[in-house]
Amino acid sequence: MTGMWPSVAEERAMAFSKRAGSWRTVSTTAAIAFFVLTMLAIAAFNWFCDLLTLPNGWATAIVAIALAELLIWRGHLWGTGVEGALWIGGLFAFIFALPSSGKPEAVLTFVAAAAISGWRVRNALFGALAVVLLTVYLMVREWPWSAMLFSVAVAVIALLALIRTWKRPSTETLWNVLAVVMPVAALAGGLQAADLRSDARVVGLFVALAGFALAIGIRKRVRGALVAGVVSIVSAGVAAHDFIPFSTETRLILIGAAALVITGAIARALRGRERGFVLTPTSSTRETLLTVMPALLPTSSAASSPQPVSGGGTFGGAGSSGQF
Amino acid sequence: MLSFEPEVIAARDAGAIDPPTAARLIAIERREIFSVHDELRALAWIGAMLIITGVGIIIKKHVQDIGPLTLAIAIGAAAAACYGYAAWRRRLGVHNLADDSVLLLGALLVSADVGFIEHQWHVLGAEWQRHFLLLAFVHGVGAYVFGSGALLSLSIAALAAWMGIERRAEILFTATTDLALRAFACAAILVAWREIDRRVRPIRNFEPLFEHFAANLAFWGALIFTVDRDTRWYGLVIALVLAAFSLVHGFRRRRELFVIYAYVYGLIAVDIVVVADFLHDEIVVAAYVMLSTVAVIVALFVTHMRLRRAEA
Numbered sequence: 022m023t024g025m026w027p028s029v030a031e032e033r034a035m036a037f038s039k040r041a042g043s044w045r046t047v048s049t050t051a052a053i054a055f056f057v058l059t060m061l062a063i064a065a066f067n068w069f070c071d072l073l074t075l076p077n078g079w080a081t082a083i084v085a086i087a088l089a090e091l092l093i094w095r096g097h098l099w100g101t102g103v104e105g106a107l108w109i110g111g112l113f114a115f116i117f118a119l120p121s122s123g124k125p126e127a128v129l130t131f132v133a134a135a136a137i138s139g140w141r142v143r144n145a146l147f148g149a150l151a152v153v154l155l156t157v158y159l160m161v162r163e164w165p166w167s168a169m170l171f172s173v174a175v176a177v178i179a180l181l182a183l184i185r186t187w188k189r190p191s192t193e194t195l196w197n198v199l200a201v202v203m204p205v206a207a208l209a210g211g212l213q214a215a216d217l218r219s220d221a222r223v224v225g226l227f228v229a230l231a232g233f234a235l236a237i238g239i240r241k242r243v244r245g246a247l248v249a250g251v252v253s254i255v256s257a258g259v260a261a262h263d264f265i266p267f268s269t270e271t272r273l274i275l276i277g278a279a280a281l282v283i284t285g286a287i288a289r290a291l292r293g294r295e296r297g298f299v300l301t302p303t304s305s306t307r308e309t310l311l312t313v314m315p316a317l318l319p320t321s322s323a324a325s326s327p328q329p330v331s332g333g334g335t336f337g338g339a340g341s342s343g344q345f
Numbered sequence: 346m347l348s349f350e351p352e353v354i355a356a357r358d359a360g361a362i363d364p365p366t367a368a369r370l371i372a373i374e375r376r377e378i379f380s381v382h383d384e385l386r387a388l389a390w391i392g393a394m395l396i397i398t399g400v401g402i403i404i405k406k407h408v409q410d411i412g413p414l415t416l417a418i419a420i421g422a423a424a425a426a427c428y429g430y431a432a433w434r435r436r437l438g439v440h441n442l443a444d445d446s447v448l449l450l451g452a453l454l455v456s457a458d459v460g461f462i463e464h465q466w467h468v469l470g471a472e473w474q475r476h477f478l479l480l481a482f483v484h485g486v487g488a489y490v491f492g493s494g495a496l497l498s499l500s501i502a503a504l505a506a507w508m509g510i511e512r513r514a515e516i517l518f519t520a521t522t523d524l525a526l527r528a529f530a531c532a533a534i535l536v537a538w539r540e541i542d543r544r545v546r547p548i549r550n551f552e553p554l555f556e557h558f559a560a561n562l563a564f565w566g567a568l569i570f571t572v573d574r575d576t577r578w579y580g581l582v583i584a585l586v587l588a589a590f591s592l593v594h595g596f597r598r599r600r601e602l603f604v605i606y607a608y609v610y611g612l613i614a615v616d617i618v619v620v621a622d623f624l625h626d627e628i629v630v631a632a633y634v635m636l637s638t639v640a641v642i643v644a645l646f647v648t649h650m651r652l653r654r655a656e657a
Contacts, residue, residue, distance in 0.1 A: 065635035273399030280392025
């Protein structure tokens with residue numbers, strides 16, 4: 022099914038194949054390379070228009086977004102890094118070309134650009150960038166408590182959202198990124214104010230957030246929540262800087278040693294387990310699905326009957342391509 | 346959360362995977378089996394990095410308070426303890442997720458200690474760079490004894506440092522062609538080392554490390570040549586030849602990153618030559634950079650799709 026973005030089934034299928042229906046995607050490594058190259062091309066085009074004394078902001082935005090939509094609607098490219106870079110690069114180029122008012126509200130234009138780009142190409146990083154920039158706006162307005170509480174609130178919402186089972190990988194990724202990033206944004210917001218750097222309430226807030234995240238991560242077995250819990254613990258440690266009598270280097274060594282000891286202890290405790298928390302890498306799961314799923318992917322025509330994969334990767338189903 | 350249980354069930358019902366495999370995959374998707382392998386490895390690695398950072402700050406700020414000899418002995422003892430622990434664990438035939446990070450920490454402590462001793466007492470005098478060669482040897486031996494890719498990376502980095510090669514972006518514009526020749530020499534040494542490793546060891550886990558380091562060093566050498574006016578065209582030819590090799594290697598070994606190296610480094614080399622020697626008007630330069638980048642994006646995309654089809 023073609024449309025402004027892949028269907029749920031197609032987006033899920035793209036986790037296992039670079040082709041799902043009529044949509045095409047690339048690996049993460051390639052997407053990063055394409056993103057960087059596309060941003061370079063956008064910058065060069067913007068510069069070119071500027072040298073020709075054209076309205077470079079408008080020109081870059083129009084050309085970039087038109088090209089992105091062409092690649093999505095006609096080329097059915099998704100998650101390649103190119104269409105995402107065109108969207109966010111085009112919008113940012115437009116904003117940079119606007120006369121600077123010097124007001125804090127200018128940050129909100131970047132928030133809008135990141136949010137719109139993130140929504141259009143369903144990019145979790147763009148969406149998270151929009152939320153982080155909102156925190157930046159609150160910091161620029163010199164509202165440190167607001168910045169901190171807003172970031173913590175978003176982190177809590179993201180952690181609660183991770184308990185639910187989502188169908189689209191992009192949605193789940195957004196919640197994961199927000200859960201991990203927002204404690205750091207909250208810390209930045211809090212440390213902005215000198216009086217908050219030695220405030221026990223700030224430390225208590227991060228400790229509570231860490232406990233909440235780890236509780237979700239352990240009980241519901243959510244990886245993003247576990248990482249968010251560790252990040253929150255680190256943030257609590259940084260916020261408690263003045264309460265800890267040791268020097269920075271001593272703290273680093275002690276925390277590092279504790280990390281090694283905790284890793285060893287958990288690894289020893291989990292040794293031999295085959296259910297619940299285990300040590301065995303489960304990447305083999307995705308590898309297995311990578312091997313068999315292309316045979317079962319949705320096709321651009323009517324649903325075809327799936328056939329078992331044997332030998333290599335070629336197969337023939339009604340209307341489906343024989344190769345990826 | 347995200348669950349691919351429906352896809353696993355569909356694959357099982359279609360006969361694409363057998364029921365026991367499907368049951369295990371379903372258990373994983375339901376979180377009845379939940380691996381924390383990667384998270385614990387990352388935690389251990391972060392722990393090692395925090396410790397070595399703390400040690401670095403101590404070396405920088407407290408050498409007079411602690412005393413240089415005491416400091417050198419203490420760091421050396423800590424390094425020995427890390428290596429001793431890794432060797433003991435290996436002899437017992439057990440392996441823990443933290444063991445690799447403890448070994449890495451030991452190697453980093455050795456590097457810090459040797460660098461500190463040389464800086465403090467100038468043991469090697471005018472030939473002070475040879476302490477990098479010593480480190481390259483020590484870490485190389487450690488890499489083969491413990492089968493550690495991390496130690497091999499440290500060994501290669503020390504070798505490159507001994508040859509005077511640093512991987513900083515700005516060095517591209519300030520380096521002399523002598524540095525480029527040293528980069529080529531280092532890349533050649535790594536290629537030779539890779540060949541020896543292939544013949545001596547049945548396990549090929551070090552091969553990607555040699556290849557990536559050699560490729561990047563060689564490309565950097567070519568780019569340094571292209572920046573210098575006198576060697577610009579030699580650099581371009583070398584870069585394009587390397588790009589061709591990298592592309593072929595990427596296709597043969599199904600290594601996508603080498604395909605990306607070929608296009609990105611090739612683009613940079615061509616752009617440097619064209620902009621420096623042929624284009625002088627800013628508008629033309631801007632147009633050329635834009636069009637050349639777009640051309641590379643298209644070419645890389647087409648090549649990437651072909652690589653994916655070849656993998657299938």
